[in-house]
Amino acid sequence: MRMNGPSCRMTADFGEPATIAGERVEVELDDGGPIGPSSSIAETVAGVVIEVIEAESDRSGLVELSFVDRATITEMNEQHLGGVGATDVLSFPLDAEDITDDPFAGLDTGGPVIGSILICDEVVVAQATGHVGDVMGERLLMGIHAALHLLGHDHVSDDERVEMQAIERRHLERHGVAHPGDQAP
Numbered sequence: 001m002r003m004n005g006p007s008c009r010m011t012a013d014f015g016e017p018a019t020i021a022g023e024r025v026e027v028e029l030d031d032g033g034p035i036g037p038s039s040s041i042a043e044t045v046a047g048v049v050i051e052v053i054e055a056e057s058d059r060s061g062l063v064e065l066s067f068v069d070r071a072t073i074t075e076m077n078e079q080h081l082g083g084v085g086a087t088d089v090l091s092f093p094l095d096a097e098d099i100t101d102d103p104f105a106g107l108d109t110g111g112p113v114i115g116s117i118l119i120c121d122e123v124v125v126a127q128a129t130g131h132v133g134d135v136m137g138e139r140l141l142m143g144i145h146a147a148l149h150l151l152g153h154d155h156v157s158d159d160e161r162v163e164m165q166a167i168e169r170r171h172l173e174r175h176g177v178a179h180p181g182d183q184a185p
Helices: 039-056 070-081 121-128 135-150 158-174
Strands: 007-009 018-021 025-030 061-067 089-093 113-119
Touching: 018 039, 025 039, 039 061, 039 113, 039 135, 039 158, 061 135, 070 089, 070 113, 070 121, 089 135, 113 135, 121 135, 135 158
Parallel strands: 025 061, 061 113
Antiparallel strands: 007 018, 018 025, 089 113
C-alpha cells in the first residue's frame, strides 16, 4: 500500500521490522521494542528519514533504522568510529562504489541499500531538554542528522557543519521544531 508521503506496512508478528515506504525510499524499521520509543514515534522518525533523503537527493533504495540500547550504541561507536562511550545516533552509509561483495545481492530490498542508522533513544531522551528542548524534536533531529550523513554530509569542517545545520534547520521547521543552534565542537 502506497499513499502520498510515507505510509506504514506493519508485519503481524511482534518484534518483526516494519517497512515505511515513500516514493523512492523505504525504511526497514526496528523500533527496539521495550528499549525504543513507541512504534508510532519510531514510524514518525522513519518518515522524516524518508522525507530528507527524497528532498535532498535523487537516491532510491532501502534504509535500515534501528533503535538500540546503550550497550549496543557504545560498542558500535567504539568499534566503528573510535569513539568512547554512548552516543545518540550513528549512520553507516553504503555506497555502491565501495561494495565488492554485495551482502544484499539476490534479496528483494526494494532497490539499492542506502545505509543503516542506529539511534539510542535512552541517550536522545537524556539530552533532549538541554539540546532541542523536547524529546520528540530531538528524535526528529536525530533522524534528519542521520539521513544527511547517509547522503554524504558531514560536520568535520566549519563550512560543512554550517551547511549541514542549515539543512537540518529547514527540515525541523517543517515540523515546527526549532534547531538548537550552532553545534561547534
